[in-house]
Amino acid sequence: MLDPVKLKADFPVLQQTVHNGVPLVYLDNAASSQKPQIVIDTLSRIDSTVYANVHRGAHWLSDESTALYEESRDAVAEFIHASSSREIVFTTGTTGAINIVARSWGDANVNQGDEILLTRLEHHSNIVPWQQLAQRKGAQIKWCDITEDGCLDLEEFENLLSDRTRVVACTMASNVLGTFTPAKQITQLAHEAGAIVVLDAAQAIPHQAMNVLELEADFVAFSAHKMLGPSGIGILYGKEALLESMPPFLGGGSMIDVVSEQGFTTAALPAKFEAGTPPISPVLALPACLEYLTQIGMENIHQHELELASYAHAQLDTLGKVNILGPAPSEKAGVVSFTVDNLHPHDLTHALDNQGVAIRAGHHCAMPLHQRLGITASARASFYLYNTRDDVDTLVQAIDKAIRLFS
Numbered sequence: 001m002l003d004p005v006k007l008k009a010d011f012p013v014l015q016q017t018v019h020n021g022v023p024l025v026y027l028d029n030a031a032s033s034q035k036p037q038i039v040i041d042t043l044s045r046i047d048s049t050v051y052a053n054v055h056r057g058a059h060w061l062s063d064e065s066t067a068l069y070e071e072s073r074d075a076v077a078e079f080i081h082a083s084s085s086r087e088i089v090f091t092t093g094t095t096g097a098i099n100i101v102a103r104s105w106g107d108a109n110v111n112q113g114d115e116i117l118l119t120r121l122e123h124h125s126n127i128v129p130w131q132q133l134a135q136r137k138g139a140q141i142k143w144c145d146i147t148e149d150g151c152l153d154l155e156e157f158e159n160l161l162s163d164r165t166r167v168v169a170c171t172m173a174s175n176v177l178g179t180f181t182p183a184k185q186i187t188q189l190a191h192e193a194g195a196i197v198v199l200d201a202a203q204a205i206p207h208q209a210m211n212v213l214e215l216e217a218d219f220v221a222f223s224a225h226k227m228l229g230p231s232g233i234g235i236l237y238g239k240e241a242l243l244e245s246m247p248p249f250l251g252g253g254s255m256i257d258v259v260s261e262q263g264f265t266t267a268a269l270p271a272k273f274e275a276g277t278p279p280i281s282p283v284l285a286l287p288a289c290l291e292y293l294t295q296i297g298m299e300n301i302h303q304h305e306l307e308l309a310s311y312a313h314a315q316l317d318t319l320g321k322v323n324i325l326g327p328a329p330s331e332k333a334g335v336v337s338f339t340v341d342n343l344h345p346h347d348l349t350h351a352l353d354n355q356g357v358a359i360r361a362g363h364h365c366a367m368p369l370h371q372r373l374g375i376t377a378s379a380r381a382s383f384y385l386y387n388t389r390d391d392v393d394t395l396v397q398a399i400d401k402a403i404r405l406f407s
């Protein structure tokens with residue numbers, strides 16, 4: 001098992017006090033995680049030793065930077081068990097990655113009357129690009145519902161698949177309910193129906209081991225800033241044959257082979273999808289995040305969060321007025337969303353912030369899910385490897401105090 005108290009010491013941000021001396025308890029990890037000192041140091045070392053533009057190859061510094069850039073790609077491929085680094089495209093984030101698929105694969109393969117199957121668990125990033133595609137192409141969006149306890153309704157999912165389904169876009173873990181979806185089964189069923197699968201792994205890859213080959217996923221999208229890394233970068237994994245078949249999304253430098261007045265030819269994978277200067281230092285620092293996570297062990301991280309979520313459920317239940325959304329802890333990631341009787345989530349979050357506890361309130365970029373749940377907003381506490389039982393206790397005490405304050 002991991003030792004969160006020891007790990008927390010690696011994260012300078014978490015050592016702070018806020019609001020004139022209240023210790024910070026950071027429980028907004030589903031939005032963005034924090035960086036350990038090793039990642040901060042790596043970023044700084046890169047900028048003071050090897051920083052130069054990549055793939056320009058005119059001098060030593062650029063060669064060094066390019067080599068590390070490609071080593072980072074190799075490290076990501078290894079981390080998610082991709083069969084080739086050519087299947088790893090650096091993007092701006094999960095949002096950027098999904099937009100590449102919707103624009104490039106979608107425009108080339110989805111036609112009038114085709115169907116795109118989404119689930120009610122999705123983040124807007126895995127909804128709006130598909131709605132835009134459907135608008136461009138005259139395709140139809142279908143929605144797979146959730147069960148009463150907040151799990152994906154697999155029976156309905158199977159029924160909604162048809163020979164018109166071209167794409168299934170599904171989260172691997174809900175950023176609101178925490179629910180893990182049965183990604184392997186989803187992929188198998190979708191493939192049997194002749195559809196491709198786009199997995200939004202933004203809330204999954206930071207918290208559990210990932211094997212894209214075992215999952216047989218066609219596309220997987222995730223963000224570095226939710227897995228101890230810098231913001232501004234994400235990853236699109238795509239099966240090589242699919243990426244090969246797709247036209248480039250953005251045009252510009254780096255994604256071309258030859259440009260003439262008459263037109264252009266595209267670069268080989270994965271450069272074809274990496275137009276322009278990428279976020280160089282963040283990409284070069286990514287292996288430091290992956291090594292840190294690997295050393296701790298993804299299974300240990302998953303178990304730790306499961307334990308924290310179970311503890312949080314039990315403690316919140318003692319307050320009586322807290323309604324936890326979603327399934328039992330065994331079915332979900334370390335995300336606990338809830339409402340409190342007669343207390344708006346924004347008022348609650350504000351009261352918690354005054355006590356140093358950072359959680360999030362609102363629709364969490366999942367309005368259709370909140371509509372399905374019959375609420376407009378919820379409060380969300382989300383855990384990571386450095387959170388402790390003491391953090392959960394502080395959260396629960398702060399909520400208790402807020403309830404008494406507002407009643």
Ligand SMILES: Cc1ncc(COP(=O)(O)O)c(C=O)c1O
Nearest residue numbers: 093094095123125175202203223
């Ligand atoms: C499930 C899910 N998908 C997609 C995103 C979007 O990620 P990004 O803002 O890094 O593109 C998020 C971010 O919160 C998320 O939780």
